[in-house]
Amino acid sequence: MVLGFKQETFRDDYTYCNSPREIKRFPFPFAEDRYMYSVNIEPHGKGKEGSVFEFALDIDEHYVAECIDKEITLEQDPGRYESLSHMMDAQWDFVELSMESLARDYPEHFSLKKNGLQWTWENKPLGIKDTFTFGDASTLAMDPFEYMGRQAQGDFVLLDQRDETLYADAGFVTTQADWSLAFNVGMSWKEWHGPVPRVTELGVMDRALKYLLNLQLGSPVRRLNWTMTINPRLDTSPESFPRWGSDRNTVNADNVGDRVHLRVELQSLFRLPRSNAIMFGVRCYLISLNEIATYPRWAKRLHRVLKDLHPDLIEYKGMTKFHPTVVEWLANFDDGVILELGTQPE
Amino acid sequence: MxxxxxxxxxxxxxxxxxxxxxxxxxxxxxxxxxxxxxxxxxxxxxxxxxxxxxxxxxxxxxxxxxxxxxxxxxxxxxxxxxxxxxxxxxxxxxxxxxxxNLFSLAKKGRKHILIAGGIGITPFMSQIADLKRTGADYELHYAFRSPEHGAFVSELEQGCGTKFHCYTDSNGERLNLDELLSQQPLGTHVYVCGPNSMVVAVLEKARNFGWPENHIHSEQFLAPPIGEPFKMQLARSNKEILVPAEMSMLEAIEAAGVEADFLCRGGVCGRCELQVLETDGALMHNDHFLTDAEKASCKKIMPCVSRAKCERLVLDI
The missing domain is CATH 2.40.30.10 (Translation factors)
Structure with missing residues (x-):
């Protein structure tokens, strides 16, 4: 499939917006009128054609702009990329997975040629072409994980498996929903999930960990997570909080549809072959309430989910300041009609 | 799958x-x-x-x-x-x-002691390739019954040089675990794969010498033991089936056309765990996965290697 890549920004003048095609394929996460945490993990198999689940790594019209935004974020704060020294095998696993899947799934835009361990990678949208020796980090201008992390949409964390748990021992994180790689790097599963409300009691995290420790090569899984972000901003990290935190105070009845975005993370987990590590991908999709409202079914459903959301979750997701304004605005679209189960737009 | x-x-x-x-x-x-x-x-x-x-x-x-x-x-x-x-x-x-991989190398380990008995040499063959590639410090200790049973010895001698130590039982050669495990530098990991007596000995010695639990690694795939036949009920599938003497519970479930989760089929990974809803007899837990408390509770069973001695057993599948 040939994609047209838009020129747009995720900061300052925020020119980011979605085309009708992109809106229609948005991974709307709410299948029912209520939301609560669950182990909502499913196989990350080849999904419906054109959907964000079609391929292992999804690329869309925002690809080039997002890669440029990543570069800016990383330049301002090099700590967004970290890798502990025992993660080099996992880095090469990441290179193999990302290059092979992008070249296979988007042959018009990417190509990979292998001559033994001598690999030639071409990324046409970003104008990159390099030949290197697979497994020899000195043949690339930077760490292999950083090299490909810069060329894929979304964030990536490489989890080392040992002592019956997972450790976040490498990461490339520039589009995160208010968590810090520099703070979390080297932490174990229980440590980095510590702040999530209401899940310890539910036993959700223990069950999810047990499941992931047995994650199999060749059988990746995914789940959706969500929050809300003011303005289409990818970099909502704690490190850059001064640049975006106060935006939450600017939402009013006139600008809510334009400013408030539903932020959905397509989280994917792949067992990696050489390192036995797990790649945790967090692909971020942003959509404004105005764009959501082009599909009345979604607007109704979102209204119901947000209206009854548990106060702990409103607080945890950083929505306290603007939650009432959003619910009030969405109420205009909700006629109370019964919606059947499912996330489809129409 | x-x-x-x-x-x-x-x-x-x-x-x-x-x-x-x-x-x-x-x-x-x-x-x-x-x-x-x-x-x-x-x-x-x-x-x-x-x-x-x-x-x-x-x-x-x-x-x-x-x-x-x-x-x-x-x-x-x-x-x-x-x-x-x-x-x-x-x-x-x-x-x-x-x-x-249920027997992976500790990537942060400073030194790796690999102990193999007989066919237990197999997982170490690929581990050694990884250790050599990363330049890690390691020793391989390989014990077998008699010269003709020493599989891959010449290959290992060639590939590992002085890091390779072998012990031929019929020649009276014995691996001295006390000597080996009592004087290793901090940050050393020990891995054992072999007959049950060897695995138990290594685990016990290492623990007695104060090795941290997460520095001791073992792999022991169990073959499902042959036992007496017994009947079980699969509650959700609404079936009553017989587990023959030479079949495991998991195999009997599969043979009955019921789909069950599994991964290692050797009592190690935990993937096939089933809830026991009811039983009037004894569960014979043969796995390495459930804790002793879980085994005593009679609420869970690993059908890949475990069996039961009872008149009635109801499983949640």
């Missing part, structure tokens, strides 16, 4: 009891890379009954052109190892699982 279709490319008799099989991808493409210590589960259709046995991958993880396993002919074979030895020929095709 995603499986790989493979073809047997070569078979070699390595010792009187051990055969080495080389598998290639049926469609001729590369197989997935893997990490040292991984295994695959080989699916064999023997007279209409599916046998699934785990075997360690022995080749270098970097060589994706072929997978290598070695099979020891078991004296009390339930069919799998005997079939591999007597019936499997070059050109035959099977399904195998993707590699799974």
């Amino acid at each position: 995603n499986m790989i279709n493979i073809k047997v490319a070569a078979i070699e008799q390595v010792t009187p009891l051990v055969k080495h099989f080389t598998f290639v991808n049926k469609d001729g493409t590369a197989l997935p890379a893997f990490s040292g210590g991984s295994h695959v589960v080989v699916s064999l259709d023997i007279n209409g009954r599916v046998h699934r046995n785990p075997y360690s991958l022995m080749g270098s993880p970097e060589d994706t052109s072929a997978y290598h396993i070695s099979v020891r002919k078991q004296e009390k074979s339930r069919g799998g190892s005997e079939y591999m030895h007597e019936n499997v020929a070059v050109g035959m095709q099977f399904k195998i699982t993707y590699p799974v």
Whole structure:
């Protein structure tokens, strides 16, 4: 499939917006009128054609702009990329997975040629072409994980498996929903999930960990997570909080549809072959309430989910300041009609 | 479950009891890379009954052109190892699982002591390839019954040099665990794979010398033991089935057409865990996964290797 890549920004003048095609394929996460945490993990198999689940790594019209935004974020704060020294095998696993899947799934835009361990990678949208020796980090201008992390949409964390748990021992994180790689790097599963409300009691995290420790090569899984972000901003990290935190105070009845975005993370987990590590991908999709409202079914459903959301979750997701304004605005679209189960737009 | 279709490319008799099989991808493409210590589960259709046995991958993880396993002919074979030895020929095709690693090297370890007994050498063959590639500090200690049973000794001598130590029982050579485990530098990890007595001895000695629990690693795939037949009820499938003497509970469930989760089929990984809803007798837990407290509670069972001695057993499947 040939994609047209838009020129747009995720900061300052925020020119980011979605085309009708992109809106229609948005991974709307709410299948029912209520939301609560669950182990909502499913196989990350080849999904419906054109959907964000079609391929292992999804690329869309925002690809080039997002890669440029990543570069800016990383330049301002090099700590967004970290890798502990025992993660080099996992880095090469990441290179193999990302290059092979992008070249296979988007042959018009990417190509990979292998001559033994001598690999030639071409990324046409970003104008990159390099030949290197697979497994020899000195043949690339930077760490292999950083090299490909810069060329894929979304964030990536490489989890080392040992002592019956997972450790976040490498990461490339520039589009995160208010968590810090520099703070979390080297932490174990229980440590980095510590702040999530209401899940310890539910036993959700223990069950999810047990499941992931047995994650199999060749059988990746995914789940959706969500929050809300003011303005289409990818970099909502704690490190850059001064640049975006106060935006939450600017939402009013006139600008809510334009400013408030539903932020959905397509989280994917792949067992990696050489390192036995797990790649945790967090692909971020942003959509404004105005764009959501082009599909009345979604607007109704979102209204119901947000209206009854548990106060702990409103607080945890950083929505306290603007939650009432959003619910009030969405109420205009909700006629109370019964919606059947499912996330489809129409 | 995603499986790989493979073809047997070569078979070699390595010792009187051990055969080495080389598998290639049926469609001729590369197989997935893997990490040292991984295994695959080989699916064999023997007279209409599916046998699934785990075997360690022995080749270098970097060589994706072929997978290598070695099979020891078991004296009390339930069919799998005997079939591999007597019936499997070059050109035959099977399904195998993707590699799974339940015996991985500690990447942050400063030194690695590998202890193998007999056929327990197999997972170390791929681990050594990883250790050599990363330049890690290691020692391999390999004990076997008699010279003719020392599989892959010359290959190891060549590949590992002075890091390789072997002990031939019939020559009166013994591995001195006290000496080996009492004087290792901080940050050393020990790995053992071999007969039960050896695994137990290494675990006990290491613990007694104060090794941290997470620096002690063992792998011991259990073959489902042969036992007495018993009946069980599958509540959600609404079926009552018999578990014959030489079949595991998991195999009986599968034979009844009920789909069950599994991964290692050797009592290690925990994937096939089932809830016991009711029982009037004793559960015979043979796995290495459940804690002693869980085993005592009689609420869970690992059907890949465990059995029951009872009149009534109801499982939540």
